[in-house]
Amino acid sequence: MVLETISRIIKVQLPAYLKKLPLPESIGGFAKLTVSEWLRLLPLLGILALLGYLTIRPFLPKKKKQKDSLINLKIQKENPKVVNEIDIEDLNCQNVCYCRCWRSKTFPVCDKSHLKHNELTGDNVGPLILKKKIL
Numbered sequence: 259m260v261l262e263t264i265s266r267i268i269k270v271q272l273p274a275y276l277k278k279l280p281l282p283e284s285i286g287g288f289a290k291l292t293v294s295e296w297l298r299l300l301p302l303l304g305i306l307a308l309l310g311y312l313t314i315r316p317f318l319p320k321k322k323k324q325k326d327s328l329i330n331l332k333i334q335k336e337n338p339k340v341v342n343e344i345d346i347e348d349l350n351c352q353n354v355c356y357c358r359c360w361r362s363k364t365f366p367v368c369d370k371s372h373l374k375h376n377e378l379t380g381d382n383v384g385p386l387i388l389k390k391k392i393l
Contacts, residue, residue, distance in 0.1 A: 276302075329359055329375070330383045339376065341384035345391035355385040 279302060280295040282288055291299070334340045340358075354367070359381075361371035368385035375381060 328379055328381045330381055335382065337382060339372075339382050339384040341387060343387045343389055345389050347391040350390075352390050354388045356388070358386055359383045 279299060280291060281299075282291065330340060356366050357364075357368040357371070359372040359375045361375050362369045363371065370385075372381075372383050372385065376383065
């Protein structure tokens with residue numbers, strides 16, 4: 259039953275639809291089409307555009323997701339993880355870690371999101387640690 263319906267659409271209704279379309283003989287003829295003729299062409303043009311896109315889509319470059327891209331492109335690439343410590347005399351608490359991977363849910367404070375980021379991307383970014391300088 260379903261195949262009979264599809265067969266009827268392809269063999270009977272599609273050719274009848276295409277015969278009724280106002281297709282001009284030349285490219286310049288498209289400029290002479292009326293609004294109602296353009297509206298009758300829209301379904302066909304939409305299907306052709308969709309088929310064209312589906313045909314070329316496998317060849318289009320894939321976009322990298324922001325989550326998967328490296329952050330540290332050239333600093334201390336020979337180290338497994340870049341962590342800098344700075345001693346500050348007037349720091350109120352013992353240690354403060356600041357995020358440098360931009361993935362922390364508690365930004366600007368580090369929540370160790372860089373560990374997952376580094377594992378996924380092969381990056382080596384780590385936090386900036388401010389330490390209270392002990393005199």
